[in-house]
Every structure is written in C-alpha cells, then in structure tokens.
Amino acid sequence: MKLIKILILFFFANYCLAQKQFEVYFDFNKDFPNENSILEFNEWKTSVKISEVFKLEGYCDSVDTKNYNKxxxxxxxxxxxxLLKSSAVLLNKDLKKIAFGKDFERSPNQDENRKVIIYYNEVQAENPKSELYEKIKNAKVGENIKLPNIYFYNNSARTVPKSKTTMYDLLCVMEENPKLKIEIQGHICCQIDTDINDISTARAKAIYNFLIRNKIDRNRMTYKGYGTTKPVHKIPEKNETEADENRRVEIMIVEN
Incomplete structure (x- = not known):
C-alpha cells in the first residue's frame, strides 16, 4: 500500500495535465475533414499523450444561412x-459540443472558418522552462522578441502544426506572469510593395486569437501587422534564409 502511494505521488510530481487544442479543417460544404487535415490529425494523435477530449467546437464559413451552417x-x-472514437481517443463523459452558425468572429480567409476545434487534456512531463519562456520573463519594456518556429501556410494566417510548441510556450508565460502585456507583431518577406492582403496583420491576429481562446485577457494584448516595413534583411532578400528571417512574428513587451 505504501509503495502504491509513493508511485502515485511520483506520477503527480513529475507529470501534469495541460489543456490544449487542435484544429481540423473541412472543404466547402463538407462534413468530413479534408485530406491534409486527416494527415495532420493522424500525426497529432500519435505525437501527443492525450488524457481526454473535453470540448468540441464546430464552425462554418459565411456562405448560406445561420441555421444551415449551424x-x-x-x-x-x-x-x-x-474519428476520435475510431482512434481510441478518450472522450469526457460530459463532452461539450458547441456548433456555431455565423455568430463568431470569422477570418477573411473562408478556408480557415471551416473547422472543428478539439479541446483536450494532454499528459505532460514537468520540463524546465523553455528558452523563450525565460527570455520573455526577463525582458525589458520596449524589447522585441522573435517567436521562433512560427510557420504559416502559404499566403494564409493559419499556422502549421509544428508552430504549436512555441504558441504554448507563449501561453505558458502569459498565464504565469499576469502583469505581462504585449504587442504581437506580424512581418512578411519578399514584397517591395505594401502588404496588399494584410497577411502580416492576420498572422499577428492568429496568435492573438489563440491566446484569447486559451483565456488570456484581451486587455493584456494588442496586435499589429507591419508588412515589410521592418525587415531584418533588406528587401529583396538575397536568399531563402534571409526571407525566412524577414517572415516572422514578434512580440514587444509593453509591461512586465
């Protein structure tokens, strides 16, 4: 009995449950995920330790009526x-299912509105704080910090799955430092002219919305797109490495 108690204490001392989310996308007027999302779903379910799924939110684009979309x-x-059941993913017995018709803040890119957000608890080992966490925590007011490994699909504000690690690092530091206030800044590469489609703003807003969905107070954050006005390297870039370094999301410390 004593051994069992020790093992239980060891487990909870070294592991925790983290609430996270994963987005699955659909083609126009379809109710089954598109091919790319199925591939990402399969990668997701094998790469994380899911304790249980506790909420699902369904969304549509702005086409058709609110009732039809719902x-x-x-x-x-x-x-x-x-899909979750066939993958042996545990669903909470009080699973929340929320379907939205048109009553939500939509992206100007319709593809990004056709989705289901999966909210789940992930079993995580207690790890040392990330380098990004420490850098943000110790930053001075006015300092700019690049968010590493934030990637987007081409000409889109939708992040690729491997961006999630950095996004959750940012979420963690925001949760644990309630006085921290930031401006999220989007930058693009390659274009000498203005950011015609305002992709830089949309990408900054995507990070902002991620934090909002994870219960970070909107009064602690703003977002802004800078297009190509603040490049790290002169435009046009000499190579893809320079383009990658210009194509970025940063945060500026407003209060810490």
Whole structure:
C-alpha cells in the first residue's frame, strides 16, 4: 500500500495535465475533414499523450444561412467524434459540443472558418522552462522578441502544426506572469510593395486569437501587422534564409 502511494505521488510530481487544442479543417460544404487535415490529425494523435477530449467546437464559413451552417457545424462535430472514437481517443463523459452558425468572429480567409476545434487534456512531463519562456520573463519594456518556429501556410494566417510548441510556450508565460502585456507583431518577406492582403496583420491576429481562446485577457494584448516595413534583411532578400528571417512574428513587451 505504501509503495502504491509513493508511485502515485511520483506520477503527480513529475507529470501534469495541460489543456490544449487542435484544429481540423473541412472543404466547402463538407462534413468530413479534408485530406491534409486527416494527415495532420493522424500525426497529432500519435505525437501527443492525450488524457481526454473535453470540448468540441464546430464552425462554418459565411456562405448560406445561420441555421444551415449551424447544422453543418453539428455534423462536422459528429464526424470528429467518430474519428476520435475510431482512434481510441478518450472522450469526457460530459463532452461539450458547441456548433456555431455565423455568430463568431470569422477570418477573411473562408478556408480557415471551416473547422472543428478539439479541446483536450494532454499528459505532460514537468520540463524546465523553455528558452523563450525565460527570455520573455526577463525582458525589458520596449524589447522585441522573435517567436521562433512560427510557420504559416502559404499566403494564409493559419499556422502549421509544428508552430504549436512555441504558441504554448507563449501561453505558458502569459498565464504565469499576469502583469505581462504585449504587442504581437506580424512581418512578411519578399514584397517591395505594401502588404496588399494584410497577411502580416492576420498572422499577428492568429496568435492573438489563440491566446484569447486559451483565456488570456484581451486587455493584456494588442496586435499589429507591419508588412515589410521592418525587415531584418533588406528587401529583396538575397536568399531563402534571409526571407525566412524577414517572415516572422514578434512580440514587444509593453509591461512586465
């Protein structure tokens, strides 16, 4: 009995549950995930230790009526439930299912609105704080910090799955430092002219929305797109390395 208690204490001393989310995308008017999302889903379920899924939110684009879209969002949620069950992912017995018709803040890119967000608890080992965490925590007001390994799909504000590690590092430091206030800054590369589609603002807002969805007070954050006005390297860039370094998301410390 004593040994069991020791093992339980060891488990909780070295592991914790972290609330996270994963987004699955759909093609127009479809209620089953598109091919790319299925590939990402399969990668996700094998790369994380999921304790349980506790909430699903379904969304649609702005086409058609609110009632039709809500029913489509409901079907998308049910499709994800079947996918999760077939993958032996545990669903909370009080699983929350929320379908939105048109009553949510939509992205100007319709592809990014056709989705289901999976909210889940992940079993995590207690690791030392990341380099980014320490850098932000110790930063001075007015200092700019690049968010490493934040990547987006081409000409889109949708982050690729491998960006999540950095996004959750940022979330962690925001959660644990309630006085911290930031401006999220988006930058693009390659274009000498202005950011015609305002992708830099949309990408900064994507990080902002991620933090909002994870219950960070919006009064602690602003976002702004700078286009190509603040490049690290002169535009046009000499090579892809310089382009990558210009194509970035940074945060500026407003209060710490």
């Amino acid at each position: 029913k489509l969002a409901e079907r998308r949620i049910e499709s994800i439930i079947k």
